[in-house]
Amino acid sequence: MLRILYYDCLPYEGEVILPISKNKKEFFAIRKGKLKFRVYTLKKESQGKANLIDDDFEPNFEQKGVDMRIGLDIASYSHNGIVDKIIIVTNDTDCVPALKDARRNGISISLVELNSVNLSYELLLHVDKQIKIELP
Numbered sequence: 001m002l003r004i005l006y007y008d009c010l011p012y013e014g015e016v017i018l019p020i021s022k023n024k025k026e027f028f029a030i031r032k033g034k035l036k037f038r039v040y041t042l043k044k045e046s047q048g049k050a051n052l053i054d055d056d057f058e059p060n061f062e063q064k065g066v067d068m069r070i071g072l073d074i075a076s077y078s079h080n081g082i083v084d085k086i087i088i089v090t091n092d093t094d095c096v097p098a099l100k101d102a103r104r105n106g107i108s109i110s111l112v113e114l115n116s117v118n119l120s121y122e123l124l125l126h127v128d129k130q131i132k133i134e135l136p
């Protein structure tokens with residue numbers, strides 16, 4: 001195993017430190033995107049109300065930059081011949097071009113299905129193996 005890559009858009013700051021030994025987690029890297037405010041939307045329970053107030057709305061945020069980081073890492077690892085297998089946990093079809101490119105470079109791609117989530121058919125077309133995992 002070369003490395004486990006974790007992608008997220010939450011505003012995490014700091015290092016990943018193990019709870020007992022206080023050492024850094026080996027083979028683990030955080031790739032941070034950004035969480036951006038987009039718009040306020042009316043809550044379902046507030047629809048049809050005559051006099052709306054601020055509490056009738058909820059903010060909507062969107063993660064940005066995570067897909068690009070995933071694609072760049074897949075491309076980099078596959079073009080440089082560093083790995084021969086990639087195991088990915090996603091249901092985002094934005095990864096398809098990078099997965100196709102990696103497979104053209106001879107990389108075996110495994111897609112993890114967690115708790116019987118229906119994976120995108122488009123994703124399944126571009127992987128070599130599906131791994132099913134049931135978490136409690």
